[in-house]
Amino acid sequence: MLKNWLRRTVLASAVLAAGWGGAVAQPAERPLRLVVNVGLQVLDPIAGTSFITRNFGYMVFDTLVAMDSKGQFQPQMLEGWTVSDDGLTYTFTLRPGLEWHDGKPVTAEDCVASLKRWGARDSSGRRLMAATQELRAESENRFVLQLSRPFGGVIDALGKPSVHVPFMMPARLATTPPTQPVAEIIGSGPFLFVKDEWVPGERTVFRRNPRYRPRSEPADGLAGGKVVHVERAEFVNIADPATRAAALQNGEVDYLEYAPLDFLPVLGRDRNLQLARPGGIAQIMGGVALNHAQPPFNNLKVRQALQLALDQSEIVAVHGLPDGMFLPNCGATTMCGTRYSSDAGSEPVRSPSLERAQALLQDSGYRNERVVLLHPADSALINPMAMVVADRMKRAGFNVDVQTLDWATVAQRWLSREPVERGGWSAVPVVYTGFDLSDPLSNMGIGYNCTGTTPWLYCDEALTPLLQRFEAEADLDKRRAIMAEINQRVIANVNFPLTGQFSSPAVWRKELQGVIDFGFPVLWNVRRVSR
Template sequence: MPSRRETILRHLSRALLIPGLMALGAAQAQAQTRPQPQVLRAVLNTELQVLDPIVTTTNAARVFAYMVFDTLVSLDSHGGYRPQMLEGWQVSEDRLTWTFRLRDGLEFHDGTPVTAEDCVASIRRWAARDSFGTQLMRATTEMRVVDSKSFEIRLSRPFAFVVEALGRPGNQIPVMMPARLASLPASAPVPEVMGSGPFTFRRGEWRPGERAIFDRNPRYRPRTEPADALAGGKVVRFDRVELISIPDAATRLSALQTGEVDFLEIVPGDFIPALLRDRNITVSRPQGTDQIMSILQINHAQPPFNNLLLRRAAQQAIRQSEVMASLGLPENLTLPWCGSIYMCNAPGSTDAGTEALREPSLERARALLKEAGYNNEPLVFLHAQDSVTLNPTALVMADQLRKAGFNVDLRTSDYATVAQRRLNTNPVDQGGWSAAAVIWNGIDLINPIGNFGTGNNCVPGYPGSYCDPKMTELLRRYSEAPTPEEQRDLAGQIQAEFHSHVNVIFGGQFSAASAHRANLKGLVPFAIPVFWNVERQ
């Protein structure tokens, strides 16, 4: 029989345990009734590796930039440039003084207000790395803070594209960050991620090659206009976005079909027919500047392509229809041929200077090789085997060059190795290169000052090292052209000179189709994924 002391202890234990159980039960019930976070899971085509969009040109960093940071001006779906962080701007009568004013309520993620000082420092840091920014700064005599919300850009000569420069959609994006970070050298990533964009980034939980997590920014004040490409109101409807790393393409597809992920940035061509038959999946069909241009980048600084005749021989060797066929895409996702450096089926499209390119000829290519005195010098061709777009296009281009008579030395590796080697300016026997297959987004080709194929003319260190004094003068005249008619005429002259000098060679224009679960509504159509406005229904 228990003692009196044991009986008292037993009752005391029960008295303490019952409230605890009741509290636990209440907590569990509350957890069951509390709304679960709405999470969107996406898979990008390439991994997020660098968190500073000023020091890299990768598309993953561009997606990251538009989530975490914001820009003064944004591009809309019609090719127009609208105020984003700005309330607006004023231009002096002589168009040499531009005054910009920030809109109310802009805050960085730590709660500090965005100021004009931050903007001036951010523009300077971006301009140190970007060709469009460099051209703007060359025309600028002074950039100064007027007050906490206003700043001025004073020009030494007319520059017709001030607003377009500040709204450049990439690859190095003029994002705004605190002056304490923007004042650091642009040659290295900033040590801290501090933006004012619609999402915050959980840097402490970032695992490159695994997962990157973003939360809706409660401090962000969207514009009141509807979302339109990069412009308008960036209203975030999900609590969290997770970028998931799934290297294998087939595994990505399976994850989308089972609902483990909601969005794939790029679907390999041979998977598209199966997805089109799946009522739970929607496949995009980008057009115009939302498409991609396949490029054969050639090194002008080293043999054989330091010889103009050999560049023109390679130009005649590349048949776009064969390159595009290698992607396995449906016919409505590729163009049979495009020669416009501003993309075809786009506002800036032109046929200027393309007459000799429409029907490439192996016979003409071989004749040019003979005229140039080509002596079978090796052509080191960089081939990224791990890319669903670069792998097949590179193999076809390399084969076409061989058929024309070039001695092609194919160097196969991953894209990271290719990207690094393209920066090597040494001869091929010292780690250099001759050619590489790359892709350029159409949104980066809209304006010749920012176009990769023209805007980097004579820029030291840019892969390919193309440099054409005639192009330098044409770009200067274009930057000062006061009317749309003059701009269009000069844009045509720039394109004709581009093809004549053979800065790069086009492999064809195509759509990199994305795919998402059909229950996602409100996805903003654009060349890169943007995750505002979208919701699950």
């Protein structure tokens, strides 16, 4: 079925080329096909919250600042910036020749509007905007950010690599409320979105942007020259892991965002395939989003009992990963092996115990209230871990109602603030990468403290001054010391209990050269060569 569908896609492309190009159809160049983890439903990377929307964003939009392979931040759309002696005034200059997909020039006014929209949505952005006295365009290619108080991570925030990424868009679109999708997709990035061929949830089509002007430096992580060597690229959704693996091995697709973990030994032995080697920030951390606003997880002792019940080694073991691809009982809420890693206060995480969890749950006053756990069965990464989480919770004494759904439905239910009797929820197993968790200001279990802007509504008043100290500090060593205090506080309050850190590598066919092994897929710099 997959082969027939792909063959029809290629045939349709050839017919389309004949219709535009004249009487004689030329053979269509084979598209570069990436199999994504889940289908693309939301296009706006500021309104959307998923990795697939982020991946889409990097295809069609661009950023002012970008992270390189060493985790350093480099100018991208910017020519550069200057900082005043007191550290409160940043002046940014755009590099020349930037154009939107509709041919209009990128201006400082566009960037100011884009930053304001992002800053109303993102955790790091909200904090930056709260510390900003003024953000204004000075000329067509220069804008100024004037801080009202010290903020140590201005460039880190502008170079934030994952959800929500501060992508630039025209001012006329950036005036759209951040929770409402923009009316059209106009970026300045290396690819053009082919809306007429988009099949939501199944296939997304891109063409090379002929107006894009790459930087002169070599591609490095998300930074450097984004040179596109293919005329057409596609995101394809194949739900079944076995079908994904077979399609890659047969050459029907070129690249899997995540290799099906059960097939790693087979794929690793295939001489035609290359496995990525993610580490540190590119690894994945599982966790359980808890509804702090509703019983029973509005009770601290109940949350602490759950945290004690979650044995990361047992949960991650369900994937059957070889040694070196997982970490047993990581106690760093910003993930182990990242810039701000700390295990301060992590004893409940590093030493799980069902017996202690049972005793604490009994002492908490828990009265067998129903715990609705939303189980996204269509996620190859979350599905098996969620089943172990549910089992551990039941063994600890929780009355668990597992509701098995697809991720799209889970994402909608997750937004509900109703009690479970009226369609609400109690817990959702999820996964994030180090790109999302490694900075506490953007970490979903830390940076949204007391903001009311995340579905799980955690609020720890003791954490607020620690985050304020962290955001004001620019010295890396002092930030790390503050992070140790933050780690201890977050674990004590059980904002976001962790279920284990592991690698889920991408895999691609070796005839692809120039693939950037960064931790999530980018399709510039890639060319197909004969083998």
